[in-house]
Structures are given as structure tokens and as C-alpha cells.
Amino acid sequence: MLKANNKLGIIFFPAFDWAISSTHPERQERLLYTQDQLREEGLFEIDGISEYKPDVATIEDVERVHFCFPEVSSVATRSHLISAGGAMKAADLVMEGERDCAFAMVRPPGHHAMKVVHGSRGFCTINIEAVMIEHIREKYGRKKIAIVDTDCHHGDGTQDVYWHDPDTLFISIHQDGRTLYPGSGFPQELGGPNAMGRTLNIPLPPNTSDEGFLMAMERIVMPILDDFKPDLIINSAGQDNHFTDPITNMNFSARGYATMNEMLKPDIAVLEGGYSIQGALPYINLGICLAMAGVDYSQIREPNYNPDKIRQDAQTTAYITELCEQLPDLYFNPPKFNAKDDGKQGVISGDSLLRHKQIYYDTDGINEVQLETVTMCSDCRGLFKVETRADSGPLCLGVEIPIDACPKCRNLGYHLVEEGLIKGTYRYIQLINRLDKEYLRYGF
Structure with missing residues (x-):
């Protein structure tokens, strides 16, 4: 029997009763195919990997983070509270030492939900990572926390929630906002006056493949995490950078995701986007789980994977190399806060x-x-x-x-x-x- 080097907890919540529509990319099948794949591959037969049920977040858990108007119950369903509760369960497993790490495979997602909530944007209503993080701080004391958002779309909601928080480092690695929703996530977005440099955005060009993502992780993300020395690393584990995703334009692979996770070593991962329901998510999630557990993932291979076909061109590589030269300095030597009336800095x-x-x-x-x-x-x-x-x-x-x-x-x-x-x-x-x-x- 295989044995995990790291005890991993996995929390599933497919949200059978919640969908934007029956054919919308954000629907229950996103997790059902993954759930079947993990069982077929024998993931839960590996000693040290266990499955858990989600908790249910309370109204107070949400109000610790969000201003919901007119009230939480008018904007969020029970499925939203269970999704956030699944993330909270992952946190409790790690904080109480029952598991070394945990992966909350839950929906609906949350990283586009901002500090104020009047409804849903980007398929998100409440920010499940933020609810989880503030649950940690409320229950276990004040912590320095790093969030690394690897969803293809900029995590503008999480950025907004933590814009003024010097105890939270938010790094988003995503497809350039000039080419994709929500049209934000640029290097000059660095945080508020009391938290300059605690927000760092890494906008990558369309068609970036494994080489570019892993280069950015190695040369930008990891040195910054080493300097920040967080008590916890959270991965907003969006999976829509995959080369088969129907609503994005990137060329990341399932094995690339696993390698990135092995580098990052998150304490907690929380599922965000990813809409290639059959061709990508089951393989990406399997790779992430194996990487988190410290088990060999080298045999992970999704259908239609052809590294030559999805390899990035030399111009993309040169562009990302330049980003790797310039972006770390925005964290290590952030510019003086420059307020101006452009609707962004203020x-x-x-x-x-x-x-x-x-x-x-x-x-x-x-x-x-x-x-x-x-x-x-x-x-x-x-x-x-x-x-x-x-x-x-x-x-x-x-x-x-x-x-x-x-x-x-x-x-x-x-x-x-x-x-x-x-x-x-x-x-x-x-x-x-x-x-x-x-x-x-x-x-x-």
C-alpha cells in the first residue's frame, strides 16, 4: 500500500442544489467527475489520505468578512455557507494537527466576491477563502497568512478584501487582465497606504504554458514567500489555466499544476475556477492531491496532452522573463503610496x-x-x-x-x-x- 508523506484531508461539496443554470460552466459536474476519478484511481486507499464532510458557515462567519446588503440571507444560499464551511473544515483539520494539509474541493467558488456584497459576480457571492482565513484568526489567534491565487482570472475579490491588511500577503498569478475578465490584476495594484507591497499581481500573456508558470513561481513567488515567512500558505486553486479550458486562453497542464503545488507546499488549498469538466479537472485535482500528500505524480496525464502542441513561443518566454526581473522589486522595495483620483488609488x-x-x-x-x-x-x-x-x-x-x-x-x-x-x-x-x-x- 502506498503511504502519503504528508497527511492530507480532502473535503468534497459538489453543491447538488446550486447552479447558475443547468448548462452553465459552474455546475455540480465540475466536482462529480473529479470525485469519480479520485475513487477510481484509488486515492483514498493511500495511507494518510482521508475524506471529510464540510461544516456549515454561520451568518457571523460571513459577517466577520463581508458587508452583505441588505443581509447575508438575501445574497447567499445554504450551498454558499456549506462551501465556506468546507474551507473552514480544511482549516480546522490543519490548525488542530489532525492533518498536515487539506484540500477543500467545494463550490460555489468565492475569489471574485469583494468586501461589500450585493449579489454575485464572476460566479462568486461570498469569499470562501476570506471566510476561512478570518475564522482561523478568530479561533486560533492573529496569523500572518499568504494567499497564492493560481486561478486564470485575477482574484479581484480577495484583493479587495485584503487591500488594507499588512498581515495578509496576496499574490495572484493569472492571465493578463487586458485579455480576460475581470480586467484587473496589474502590477501597479500594490495595496492600500498601510499595506503597500502586500498585494502582488503577476499577469501572464495568453498561451503561457508550464514553462512560464513555473518560471514565475520559482523567480517571483517563492522568494517573496521566503521573505514574508507566513504562518500559513493558502492556495486559491483555480484550474482554468488548463489548455482545454473553454473560457480562458492558457496552456497549463495537469502535471504542471502538480509541480507548481509541490513548489508552493500550501497548508490549505481551496478550489476556485476550472471549467474543462471532463478533460482537465479530474486529472488536475488528482495531481494536486498527490503533490500535497507527497506522493509521486509523474504518471498524471490528461487526454489530448501534447507538450509540443501547447509549448509557449519565444516571445512569451522573453516577456515572462522580464516580469520575473521586475516584479519582485515591487514587494521588496514598494514605491511610496501615490494617491490620485483615478478611482483606484483614491x-x-x-x-x-x-x-x-x-x-x-x-x-x-x-x-x-x-x-x-x-x-x-x-x-x-x-x-x-x-x-x-x-x-x-x-x-x-x-x-x-x-x-x-x-x-x-x-x-x-x-x-x-x-x-x-x-x-x-x-x-x-x-x-x-x-x-x-x-x-x-x-x-x-
């Missing part, structure tokens, strides 16, 4: 940074406008405030007192909520108080 007014944002929920057809305000505090990461309105709906207020809040920012947070209640300016108000673990919601 403007500084007094002791606060203001950002105007317009967000389109493509899955639900919702337009949102936001005014985000962050206190430029020298004693903590700053109080976070957001005023938000979806389409012609009511104005809503979200206030977050950070986990390291100083007394001044804590008091200001309560003052803003009380002022909003007295004046009646907002239809819904939500307070996230990470310092005191207090989560309040008001509606009128």
Missing part, C-alpha cells in the same frame, strides 16, 4: 484615504457605487468605512474596526455607527468590530 483628505469605486456584478446584472474611507493611522491599520448603493437602491453603511485597532479608531467606529443611526441617512448599517469580536447590523 485621494487623501485630511487623515483619510478616499476611494470612489464602481463595481458591476456580471452574474446578477447589478451596478454598485462605493465611497471607501480608510483612516491613515500611525497606531493601527486604520478604521474602514464604506458607503454603498446598488443600482437605485438605498444608501448603506459599513464600518470595520480592525483587529489591531487603536482606541482612537475604535471610538471613531462606534461614533460613525451612532451618527448614522441618529441621522437616519442609511437604510442598512453593519458594524464589524474585529478587536472586540462584535458584529452588529441595523435596518430601517
